[in-house]
Amino acid sequence: MTSASTASPHWAECSSTPGTDTNSRTNPIGIGGETPVLGWQLASDRRATAQQAYEIQVGRGPGAAEVWSSGQVRSDRQVDVE
8 A cells, every 4th residue: 555645744545556566567476585676656536646655564455554564655756666
């Protein structure tokens, strides 16, 4: 999951993140290496929405983060994120 910040100082979730990938694969299964490389595209109903930060969460199900969380990272980067 990724988060985007709007003009207000609080963190706001983006509408969705279609086009997510891991190691350049859309549906990765059994990828090697200890540091996966992630990427995503944002989708929002708002005009001029730009990513200012992200948070990556790893869990055993949708919306879960019991395995790992990056915490909030201030960055507009959406490609080759390690």
